[in-house]
Amino acid sequence: MTRTPETPLPSPKERRRLREAQSLSQADVAAAVGVTRATVRSWENGRTTPRGTTRDAYARLLTGAEEVTPRQETPAPALVGAATGPVRTSPDRAEPTPEPPSETSPAPELAPQPEPALGRDPALGPKPELGPDAELEPLSPSLTPDQAFDALYAFCAPALVRQTYLLTGRRELARESVERAFQLAWHRWPEVAMDRDPAGWVRATAYEFALSPWHRLRPRHRNPEPPPAAPADRALLDVLLQLPPVYRRTLLLYDGVGLNLPETAAETEASTPAAANRLLHAREAVATRLPELAEPKELHRRLAEVASAERLRAAKPTTVRWGGEQRARHWTRAAIAFTVVLIGATTLTLRTAPDHYEPPLAPGATVHGVPPRVAPGPLSAEELALRAKLKGEMVSGPERLVPEAG
Incomplete structure (x- = not known):
């Protein structure tokens, strides 16, 4: 059996370039090919590759052989998370069907359900509305790093502070978490700027810092903050x-x-079935205490109202960048000082430490049973005569004795 060769496709980056050259969105391509927008995004990211007739239709669309008319989308009000990055809602957005909560059970089947529209916090001023297929446009290469960071901060920080407040219930911790996340982003700006989703990178960092269990050891964390009015x-x-x-x-x-x-x-670093069942468990817990929020649309609306009611303000981007730079300088100086102290202690040890082994001296001990030493007394007459005779002999010794004949 002979296998038909597959239609060649350009590289993932080239696929996106060809789509943008025809002024088509990912939703337009998805509708023309007959797949979801998430599938088209995975094709352009290189995670998956189309096959069969879908591959042929996708190749014809990229080469321009098949003409597609871009859809005219009506802008929808921004969601709670619209200011934190790409709004990742799509027609294939679905609600899990009720099942017993278990992180090991299969993922619930999904049924399409439209996403309710939520307004933006009026205190933050007017902002262009984002539709369900809107994406955060790539930062222009002509922007300086400072300008690119300030643009990302202005786009993400206001709503991210409100989200973090819902996550922790603490206003100061929410502001601090967002500032720390953006300070870390500024410290690693080349990595964040090249990330496919900079807003998602910052959001994940802010959530991780906000949910850190070490905050409970801080004295300020032990005192509860005033609840909503x-x-x-x-x-x-x-x-x-x-x-x-x-x-x-x-x-x-x-x-x-x-x-x-x-x-x-x-x-959340979980499997899709685990995330679905966690979501079901959380919704069930909320519906048990607040039956009027059993509907996901109503829960979505109430989350936005609670987040917007606090009027939480984010710091200015210049203040965040300056704080991050000051923190980096502080830790750099602390590391240098610690290194200098360590080198000094090592040098002092090398100068004062002995360079050879010296056995320790045994402590003195008293010896018993030895008779005391007696000094010599005066010589007798025989001893005196012997001494005189010895002194009178030759220095080299006595004379040789020669035997005589008898």
Whole structure:
């Protein structure tokens, strides 16, 4: 049996360039080929490759052999997480069907459900609305690093502070987490700027810092902060804070930020079935305490209201960059000082330490049973005569004795 050779395709980067050259979005390509937008994104990222008739249709579309008319999308109000990066909602966004919560059970089947529209915090001023297929445009190469960082911060920080507040229930910790995340992003700016999703990188870093268990050891963390003024907001925040951190994060990413299930699973470092069941468990816990929020749309709307009611303000990007640079200088100087102290201690040890082994002296001990030494007394007459005779002899010794004949 002879196998038909597959249609050649360009590289993943070239696929995206060809699509953008025709002024087509990923949703346009997905509708023309008959797949989801997430599938087209995975093709352009190089994670998967189309096959069969889908591959042929995709190749014809990239080469221009098949003409596609771009769709005119009506802008929708921004979601809670719209200001934190690409809005990753799509027509294939789905809600899990109710199943018993178990992280090892198969992922629930997904049914399409439209995403409710949420407004942006009015205190932050007007901002262009983002539709369901909107993406964060790549930063222009002509921007300086400072300008690119400030643009990313202005786009992500305001909503990210509100998200982190829902995650922790603490206003100061939310601001500090976002600032630390952006300071780390500025410290690793080449890596973050080349990342496919800089906003997702910063969001994941802020969440990790906010949920760190070491905060409970801080004296400031032991004193509770004032709860929200509205009783309904206070009740919802109490329910969220009673969830385990990983369930709370999954619920916030899916029902608040608007990520789909695979993206939520990837950001929480879990499998898709585990993320689905965590989401079901979190929704069930919220619905048990607050039955009026059993509907995901209503829960999504209430999360946005609670996050926007606090009017949390993010610091200015220049302040964040300056703080990150000051922190880097502080730790650099501390490392240099520690190294100098270590070198000095090592040098002092080498100068004062002995260069050879000296056995220790045994301590003195008293010896018993030895008679005392007696000094000599005066010589007798015989001893005196002998001494005189010896002194009178030759120095070389006595004369040789010669035997005589008898």
